[in-house]
Amino acid sequence: MSTANETPRPAAGRAGIKKELPERFKDYRHVWVFIELERGQVHPVSFELLGEGRKLADNLGVQLAGVVLGPPGEATWNAVAEAFAYGADLAYIVEAPLLADYRNEPFTKAMTDLVGSHKPEILLLGATTLGRDLAGSVATTLQTGLTADCTELDVDADGSLAATRPTFGGSLLCTIYTLNYRPQMATVRPRVMPMPQRADKPVGRVIQHKVSLAEDEIVTKVLGFLPDSQSAEANLAYADVVVAGGLGLGAAENLQLVKNLARAVGAEHGCSRPLVQKGWMPADRQIGQTGKTIRPKLYIAAGISGAIQHRVGVEGADLIVAINTDPNAPIFEFAHIGIVTDAIRFLPALTEAFTRRLSPHSRDKLAS
Amino acid sequence: MHIVICIKQVPDSAQIRVHPVTNTIMRQGVPTIINPYDLFALEEALKLRDAYGGGVTVLSMGPPMAEDALRKALGYGADRAVLLTDRYFAGSDTLATSFALSQAIAKIGETFGKPDIVFTGKQTIDGDTAQVGPGIAKRLDLLQLTYVAKIASIDLATREIKVERRSEGGTQTLKSRLPCLITMLEGTNEIRRGSIQDALCAARSQVLKWSAADAGIEELTRCGLRGSPTVVKRVFAPTPRAEKAAKIDTAEKTLRDVADELIAAILARQPALEHELAFNNGA
Numbered sequence: 001m002s003t004a005n006e007t008p009r010p011a012a013g014r015a016g017i018k019k020e021l022p023e024r025f026k027d028y029r030h031v032w033v034f035i036e037l038e039r040g041q042v043h044p045v046s047f048e049l050l051g052e053g054r055k056l057a058d059n060l061g062v063q064l065a066g067v068v069l070g071p072p073g074e075a076t077w078n079a080v081a082e083a084f085a086y087g088a089d090l091a092y093i094v095e096a097p098l099l100a101d102y103r104n105e106p107f108t109k110a111m112t113d114l115v116g117s118h119k120p121e122i123l124l125l126g127a128t129t130l131g132r133d134l135a136g137s138v139a140t141t142l143q144t145g146l147t148a149d150c151t152e153l154d155v156d157a158d159g160s161l162a163a164t165r166p167t168f169g170g171s172l173l174c175t176i177y178t179l180n181y182r183p184q185m186a187t188v189r190p191r192v193m194p195m196p197q198r199a200d201k202p203v204g205r206v207i208q209h210k211v212s213l214a215e216d217e218i219v220t221k222v223l224g225f226l227p228d229s230q231s232a233e234a235n236l237a238y239a240d241v242v243v244a245g246g247l248g249l250g251a252a253e254n255l256q257l258v259k260n261l262a263r264a265v266g267a268e269h270g271c272s273r274p275l276v277q278k279g280w281m282p283a284d285r286q287i288g289q290t291g292k293t294i295r296p297k298l299y300i301a302a303g304i305s306g307a308i309q310h311r312v313g314v315e316g317a318d319l320i321v322a323i324n325t326d327p328n329a330p331i332f333e334f335a336h337i338g339i340v341t342d343a344i345r346f347l348p349a350l351t352e353a354f355t356r357r358l359s360p361h362s363r364d365k366l367a368s
Numbered sequence: 369m370h371i372v373i374c375i376k377q378v379p380d381s382a383q384i385r386v387h388p389v390t391n392t393i394m395r396q397g398v399p400t401i402i403n404p405y406d407l408f409a410l411e412e413a414l415k416l417r418d419a420y421g422g423g424v425t426v427l428s429m430g431p432p433m434a435e436d437a438l439r440k441a442l443g444y445g446a447d448r449a450v451l452l453t454d455r456y457f458a459g460s461d462t463l464a465t466s467f468a469l470s471q472a473i474a475k476i477g478e479t480f481g482k483p484d485i486v487f488t489g490k491q492t493i494d495g496d497t498a499q500v501g502p503g504i505a506k507r508l509d510l511l512q513l514t515y516v517a518k519i520a521s522i523d524l525a526t527r528e529i530k531v532e533r534r535s536e537g538g539t540q541t542l543k544s545r546l547p548c549l550i551t552m553l554e555g556t557n558e559i560r561r562g563s564i565q566d567a568l569c570a571a572r573s574q575v576l577k578w579s580a581a582d583a584g585i586e587e588l589t590r591c592g593l594r595g596s597p598t599v600v601k602r603v604f605a606p607t608p609r610a611e612k613a614a615k616i617d618t619a620e621k622t623l624r625d626v627a628d629e630l631i632a633a634i635l636a637r638q639p640a641l642e643h644e645l646a647f648n649n650g651a
Contacts, residue, residue: 038536102535103542104502104512128536133514136502140466145597148462148497167603168494174603181597219511220544223530227538240644265645283555290496298634298641308606319638321630322613331613337633338613339626346623353627358645 019158019179028182031057032092032120034111035066035083036130038102039225040075042082044195044238045126049188050086051196052153053124059155063089065120069110071100080206085198090205092118098215101222102130108137110211115142117209120183122161124153127187139185145178146185151192151312161186166289166312191237191293191316236285241267242296242317244287245275246310248303248324248343252280257347258302264351264358270294272304288313300350302343306331323347369422369524370480371413372473373446373487374504375406377430377437378494402437405489407559409552412519413487414445414560420524423447425476425483429457429468435575442570443562449573450476454580459593462495466503467590472583473508484524486510486549498551505549513544514551522546 033053036043050066057064066083070076072095080091094110111134115123123138125131127149139146151173152164160177161184167174178184236242243265245258255271262269270287271280287294288310295316302323304310311334314320322335323343332338339346379398402410413424426441428434429452438449452472460468477483486508491498498514505512515534520541522529527546532539534553562570580588589595616633618626635642 036536043536101540104514108506129515129534130536132498133502133512136462136499137506137512139499140463140503140506143463143597146462146497146499147598148495148499162601166496172603172605174600177599177601178597179599220513220542222540223543224541225535225538226541241641290493297638297644312606319634320613321634327615332615333612334609335613336637337630338615339618339630340615341618341623341626346626349623349627350630353624353631354645357631 019160021180021182025180025182028119028121030062030065030120031060031122032065032067032115032124032183033083033088034123034125034131034134035068035079035091036126036128037068037070037076037079038130042079043126043128043130043190045128045131045188045190047082047086047198048190048193048195049124049126050083050088052188052193053122054087054196056122056153056155056161057089060121060159062121065089066091067111067114068093069099069107070095071097084202084204085200086196087199088204090207092207092209094209094211096211096213098213098218101225102133103218103220103222104133104137105218105220106211106213107134108141109213110209111138112141113211114209115183118207123183123185125185125187127189131187135185135187142183144181144183144185145176146187147176147178148187149192150186150188153186153188160184166308189293191295194295194316236268236270236287237292237294239268239294240296241265241298241300242270242287242294243267243300243302244270244272244304245302245343246272246304247274248305249275250303250344252278254344255280257344257351261300261302261347261351261354264354267296267298267300272307272310301331301335302347304331305329306334369416369420369484369522370425370482371416371422371485371487372425372427372476372483373406373409373413373441374469374473374500375410375426375428375437375441375489376403376492376494377401377428377434378403378492400433400436402440403489403492403494405491405493405552405554407489408554408556409487409489409550410441410444410446411557411559412550412552413485415557416485416519416522417447420522422484423480425450425480427452427469427472427476429453429460429465429472432577435577438575439570442573442575443567444560445562445566448480449575451575451577452580452583453577454591456580456585456588456591459596460591461596461598462497462499462503463597464591464593464595466500466507467595468580468583468585469500470504470507471585472578473504475578475582475584478584482547484546485529486547488549488551490515490551490553501549501551508547508549511544511548513542513548515553516550517553517556519550 033049035046066088147163150163154162243262276286299317320335322331424446425448426446488501518532520530
């Protein structure tokens with residue numbers, strides 16, 4: 001996105017915005033989704049992207065393909081099967097021992113090679129640390145456009161990908177096109193798109209691709225991997241119930257009230273950006289445009305005013321409950337249920353009420 | 369060791385407000401700052417220079433006013449600052465930006481010595497793309513090390529570097545080689561207070577201002593709007609939701625009653641939650 005400009009401006013009336021796709025790109029067809037496989041697991045964002053890719057492919061009347069890069073073996077083929085189960089018509093697979101752990105060099109090589117041979121018009125990747133590392137290199141190698149962190153993908157009347165993303169720290173949205181270059185690349189953050197239904201059908205066409213790459217050509221070596229002990233990284237984005245606190249809690253120790261409620265209902269806890277900036281909570285608990293995007297069934301925001309940067313991270317929640325002393329706080333514009341009261345006093349009452357209502361069975365489970 | 373660090377001047381997003389009626393950004397008086405993520409990279413660069421000797425060159429592309437950001441970087445102790453500024457760069461997307469910056473870095477290399485490490489921040493707070501760092505790495509054929517949490521060791525004789533980087537669900541330890549490009553993770557260090565000497569130095573030093581021609585850029589069609597494959601077609605405010613929050617009245621009720629009423633309201637809207645809350649617990 002416009003890094004040199006302070007604000008992206010609509011380019012109407014400027015040169016270079018007319019669609020005149022060069023001849024060499026005219027046979028680029030089909031929608032690809034990069035299936036992010038690491039240590040035997042497919043990142044769920046890949047399935048979310050397949051759901052989105054399915055819609056784009058159907059709109060364009062083309063096929064949806066999953067791209068799996070991995071080491072030879074069962075996990076890689078499982079990833080292919082999962083791609084089919086989540087809607088892919090076909091899968092491209094590159095199997096090589098040097099694709100066992102993610103490294104930029106071999107993955108960029110494999111991906112750009114595949115694109116060069118099979119020519120997709122759209123390539124989607126998850127905006128994870130891996131996806132962002134890879135997407136930037138691939139787009140630069142291919143000299144094409146890449147739109148990061150999209151919140152909406154669509155195909156317009158002339159078949160171009162319309163990629164919408166927040167800009168200016170999430171205060172505004174902009175729609176970006178890559179008119180005259182292919183593939184049109186976009187990344188989407190985990191949980192921004194809904195998880196599609198898994199169908200236990202399907203087989204699809206598998207296209208195996210060989211990439212000439214030798215381990216001794218790869219400079220960077222993986223010496224080790226230490227998994228996160230605390231699983232906030234993984235759990236917050238995918239939790240069914242989330243309780244979060246904001247500046248309205250007044251003091252760091254009051255975050256305990258948020259944690260108590262979260263524990264009582266088996267929820268994950270988080271916070272708004274200012275609390276991370278104050279050092280009250282670690283960054284991996286931050287919810288919002290620059291933190292985690294969540295899509296829980298229930299989201300309880302306590303003492304959070306609801307700046308747009310927070311809003312875009314929680315809008316996917318099925319039900320948003322806001323507790324805030326300020327009746328004019330922006331959070332009441334997008335919450336479903338609001339209570340104008342002091343969260344510091346109300347949270348203990350709510351925790352107690354939930355505990356009373358929960359079955360003795362689950363209370364025992366929680367106590368243990 | 370010669371280190372180049374790329375920084376960007378950004379509006380302080382914490383101070384941006386959206387006009388409640390017109391839904392447009394109120395930009396008046398919003399101060400500019402060095403992109404906060406870049407400060408972690410700058411501190412890391414300064415630490416390496418202090419440990420291994422050499423110099424730190426700070427590079428920024430932007431309008432003439434971006435000189436302020438570079439002066440601040442000099443105040444923290446950077447040795448040299450280059451501002452890449454030219455109307456040809458206006459409207460650059462990430463691909464055009466990484467082209468211009470990589471050309472300028474090559475020129476810096478010719479003029480002041482080839483960099484061993486190029487640093488960038490993890491991403492900017494206004495664009496949030498995290499694409500420019502990888503773009504520079506690819507163009508200059510530097511080994512790409514993103515989301516680095518810690519530089520464990522550097523051996524200048526063998527040119528070997530070991531880093532810990534954040535990856536999905538854990539920390540990867542990598543061995544790689546100089547020259548490389550590192551994007552630094554946030555929270556990994558704290559920017560120093562510049563010394564009085566550095567402040568005096570910064571006040572006296574010139575920020576070098578390079579046009580496209582000064583940076584040796586010949587292919588102007590790869591710069592700015594013309595060099596940008598992406599096109600911003602529309603900028604708009606998110607549509608406000610028609611329905612506002614249903615407020616639960618608290619007047620003359622005990623907190624206990626309000627809490628019970630809230631739970632009833634939650635379950636009325638999401639009946640499935642009763643089951644989930646009771647059993648999807650405590651794992």
